[in-house]
Ligand SMILES: O=C(O)CCC(=O)C(=O)O
């Protein structure tokens with residue numbers, strides 16, 4: 263098994279002891295020098311994927327080894343089998359059920375009208391699933407901190423950046439359920455503030471939400487909490503696609519059939535079958551070469567969930583958000599200082 267020395271985990275969890283400025287009145291002038299700025303707001307780390315099939319052993323917790331396997335290079339997509347234990351999977355499902363699930367929506371789109379339109383075939387509805395959000399207070403403290411440290415070790419992203427991101431989203435699909443290909447983040451309106459930094463009221467469930475902020479999800483870590491009996495693969499229709507095909511499929515056919523995973527799942531360049539406890543990790547954005555912070559969204563990260571044929575599928579998402587350079591001092595609405 264290949265061992266990549268560059269990826270050796272540090273003994274210290276990234277950013278575990280980092281203090282950040284929480285006072286929004288602090289202006290940039292208070293940041294004494296470049297070095298301290300970069301310690302507090304480190305540039306984004308994107309793991310080098312190597313080549314498809316590469317395996318790297320990682321000690322993400324003392325004495326606990328995990329294998330990170332490269333599934334694609336553009337964008338980097340990895341799977342980590344048994345990232346969650348069976349007990350952890352069950353625990354997340356239990357908490358989600360306890361919390362109650364609601365119909366999933368789509369950021370910036372009106373899914374209600376798709377459901378309401380009797381002429382729309384179920385296969386053509388963008389998303390059919392139920393979901394809930396698990397905030398810190400819904401989860402056992404030890405579970406919450408342990409998982410965040412494991413995620414920090416996996417990604418090389420500081421714990422406080424992870425804590426500044428959204429709560430965990432848990433999603434459940436029944437037969438016929440799916441999620442057509444999409445980006446997890448926003449690929450436009452780069453002038454808007456990131457949603458993690460902006461109180462958008464309770465507009466989340468409406469298309470209007472996208473008018474007030476944009477999603478700034480740099481990394482997705484998606485966990486399979488169970489295995490459906492049939493179907494429910496996660497498909498990346500454009501991963502590692504050469505430029506010519508990409509232009510043909512994405513640029514020329516923008517918004518057309520390839521996103522429909524109910525009909526075209528088989529055609530995707532990468533499909534991952536759900537395995538209980540497995541994590542799938544990918545980058546939805548490039549790192550801005552000039553600033554080292556959140557860059558443009560990567561269209562090749564389009565992905566979704568194919569139809570469940572038989573059984574139920576449970577997943578959870580951890581999204582790690584990052585701001586762009588100009589907004590790096592604005593505190594996240596999810597980060598609560600002195601809480602620990
Ligand atoms: O269900 C899947 O496999 C993909 C889910 C997904 O893309 C999402 O929840 O954003």
Ligand SMILES: [Fe+2]
Nearest residue numbers: 445446565566
């Ligand atoms: Fe997604």
